Amino acid sequence: SAVISQKPSRDICQRGTSLTIQCQVDSQVTMMFWYRQQPGQSLTLIATANQGSEATYESGFVIDKFPISRPNLTFSTLTVSNMSPEDSSIYLCSVGTSGSNNEQFFGPGTRLTVL
Amino acid sequence: LAKTTQPISMDSYEGQEVNITCSHNNIATNDYITWYQQFPSQGPRFIIQGYKTKVTNEVASLFIPADRKSSTLSLPRVSLSDTAVYYCLVGDWAGGYNKLIFGAGTRLAVHP
Numbered sequence: 001s002a003v004i005s006q007k008p009s010r011d012i013c014q015r016g017t018s019l020t021i022q023c024q025v026d027s028q029v030t031m032m033f034w035y036r037q038q039p040g041q042s043l044t045l046i047a048t049a050n051q052g053s054e055a056t057y058e059s060g061f062v063i064d065k066f067p068i069s070r071p072n073l074t075f076s077t078l079t080v081s082n083m084s085p086e087d088s089s090i091y092l093c094s095v096g097t098s099g100s101n102n103e104q105f106f107g108p109g110t111r112l113t114v115l
Numbered sequence: 116l117a118k119t120t121q122p123i124s125m126d127s128y129e130g131q132e133v134n135i136t137c138s139h140n141n142i143a144t145n146d147y148i149t150w151y152q153q154f155p156s157q158g159p160r161f162i163i164q165g166y167k168t169k170v171t172n173e174v175a176s177l178f179i180p181a182d183r184k185s186s187t188l189s190l191p192r193v194s195l196s197d198t199a200v201y202y203c204l205v206g207d208w209a210g211g212y213n214k215l216i217f218g219a220g221t222r223l224a225v226h227p
Contacts, residue, residue: 043217092158104215106158
């Protein structure tokens with residue numbers, strides 16, 4: 001298993017600013033994922049972050065808007081750049097493990113409100 | 116990745132068995148069926164995974180017919196704390212390394 005923490009847990013930001021969300025894992029993991037969940041909706045995958053390589057973004061998400069860092073095997077950051085009210089969402093990170101199931105462990109999420 | 120279809124919502128009462136069915140007509144030979152549970156203000160949590168027939172753990176059972184075009188998550192004797200959104204996902208097994216594509220999920224409400 002893996003225990004994941006995220007910072008901040010919530011924030012209220014002004015339009016046009018940027019916010020960096022941190023994801024810390026209690027063990028070394030190969031794969032980390034970033035998701036967005038808008039109010040009342042399902043999760044949408046933003047990107048996959050592997051240590052030592054560029055993140056892989058899903059359709060509709062670009063690096064300029066959501067730059068990701070993965071400096072080591074226990075940490076990643078997601079930045080939401082030049083924010084607009086449409087970016088108001090919960091942002092979650094998850095990690096894959098080498099267990100016997102397709103089990104991923106999710107952080108508690110960062111609730112972002114953009115005014 | 117195979118598309119999944121689930122009921123948008125379900126209602127139940129404490130002590131009842133709840134069965135949530137998921138359709139995945141285009142499931143591929145190498146695909147596994149995985150269910151996640153999400154409580155309000157929390158990230159999703161893995162419940163169960165299967166490939167065929169029946170899988171049971173301490174939380175739920177998963178029934179998969181021979182054609183694998185659907186699956187049913189069974190929650191025995193639900194309680195109020197089982198109120199959550201349940202997601203059915205289908206994809207290649209890769210030990211947790213595959214990206215997860217979530218569908219709309221089923222919002223289960225358990226009433227007293």
